[in-house]
């Protein structure tokens with residue numbers, strides 16, 4: 001039997017319960033995110049995911065999702081700007097255009113470290129975590145040093161996240177003109193000010209969940225954490241388990 005994450009096991013248990021109650025609803029498969037009619041979910045699990053035991057009990061395990069920290073770059077940028085302002089102020093105050101090698105080192109090394117730190121925050125390598133603890137959704141970010149918590153309550157806000165895409169336009173010969181274009185980058189789900197995004201294709205949220213208790217949010221260019229599509233599906237099931245999302249009736 002394949003080991004599945006506690007979040008996937010919890011999602012399976014919720015999905016099977018919803019399938020029993022609303023056989024005509026459309027659901028996301030908690031394992032592969034495929035869009036499936038609820039009455040066919042058990043057959044899909046048997047045929048497509050025979051390794052997974054939907055009866056395996058994982059309800060006591062904490063629900064923890066690992067994602068990418070999408071907020072730390074602002075801290076990194078602020079520190080870098082402060083450092084640059086400090087260096088400029090030092091040069092102005094000292095009134096000399098040349099620095100001793102000790103001074104260069106004392107100013108250059110922190111600047112370099114902050115520059116590298118800022119660069120790191122722009123990569124997908126800095127993790128952040130979401131957990132559900134009782135009635136709260138908790139976001140841990142900034143290498144686990146910073147956190148915020150939100151009460152799990154309606155409304156859930158959903159919408160589109162946008163990203164900047166650089167387009168290189170070939171003009172003539174070797175000349176390129178680059179311009180940034182704002183494009184749709186994925187979907188978000190927001191609860192209590194914690195905005196969670198999944199990049200690329202969404203989870204077909206509108207097909208699966210009723211509009212009841214759900215607010216349509218605008219396009220957003222910032223979010224605090226991004227998680228994979230399977231994790232987003234599991235998060236939606238966790239919210240459904242707590243009564244915050246309801247399966248969309250067939251002709252809803």
Ligand SMILES: [Zn+2]
Pocket residue numbers: 029030031032033034044048049
């Ligand atoms: Zn599947």
